[in-house]
Amino acid sequence: MTKPMTGLLFGSFNPVHTGHLIIAQHFVQHTGIREVWFVLSPQNPFKTGEEMLSEEGRFKLLRKAVEDNPAFRACDIELSMEKPSYTIHTLNKLKTLHPERDFVLLIGSDNLDAFNQWKNYEEILSLLTIYVYPRSDNPASPFLDRPNVTLIEAPRLEISSTSIRQDLASAKDPRYLLPDKVLDCIRKNEYY
Numbered sequence: 001m002t003k004p005m006t007g008l009l010f011g012s013f014n015p016v017h018t019g020h021l022i023i024a025q026h027f028v029q030h031t032g033i034r035e036v037w038f039v040l041s042p043q044n045p046f047k048t049g050e051e052m053l054s055e056e057g058r059f060k061l062l063r064k065a066v067e068d069n070p071a072f073r074a075c076d077i078e079l080s081m082e083k084p085s086y087t088i089h090t091l092n093k094l095k096t097l098h099p100e101r102d103f104v105l106l107i108g109s110d111n112l113d114a115f116n117q118w119k120n121y122e123e124i125l126s127l128l129t130i131y132v133y134p135r136s137d138n139p140a141s142p143f144l145d146r147p148n149v150t151l152i153e154a155p156r157l158e159i160s161s162t163s164i165r166q167d168l169a170s171a172k173d174p175r176y177l178l179p180d181k182v183l184d185c186i187r188k189n190e191y192y
Contacts, residue, residue: 003102007036007131008075008094010087010107012043012161013058015186016065017178019159021072023133026154027106028071031131036106037075038062041085051165053191055079061191064181088120091127103128108135109151112143125149168192 007027011020016038024036040062042055052058059076066072077093078085087105094103105128107115112132115121124130125146132144133154143149159177167174169192175183186192 003100005033005104006101007033007104007106008039009036010039010041012041013062014052014161015182016062017159017161017164019157022155022157024072033104035071035073037073038066039075039078041078043084057191061182061185064185065179086119088124105130108133110135112141115143165192
């Protein structure tokens with residue numbers, strides 16, 4: 001029996017925005033992926049020094065963002081793991097906890113370009129399938145030659161959590177960049 005394909009979209013989600021949701025929905029609609037799990041990273045090793053909302057606040061926003069879509073799930077597994085969180089450790093733990101699932105790593109082409117900087121990247125490549133969605137100019141990567149790495153044509157969205165935080169800090173209205181529930185929760189709790 002074939003295991004259901006579950007996409008894993010990692011991120012600090014500081015905050016989660018419509019770009020994340022659109023990409024995830026595209027994978028559900030246009031590939032064999034049945035669910036996308038949004039894996040909240042407490043601290044991206046490549047983004048040290050970035051101003052972060054608390055883990056609890058970001059997870060609360062993430063749950064709000066995905067609660068109406070049965071194909072989406074907010075995943076907080078990394079919050080209880082040793083920090084900094086490394087994708088390889090999370091993948092191994094998820095595979096142990098959920099042997100009934102076939103996990104697929106979902107990453108932007110910008111992350112693929114720096115993939116050789118990831119901890120144990122060769123092990124990640126041997127462990128599971130990787131679907132890559134285009135970002136910006138989408139330069140060619142040597143990793144695209146790997147049999148388990150596939151470039152999936154998807155909407156190119158240049159929505160940035162950083163610019164959303166800047167808009168919020170300067171009292172600008174970031175509506176349409178965030179789901180309404182997320183924006184309401186940010187305002188109600190005075191996040192950012």
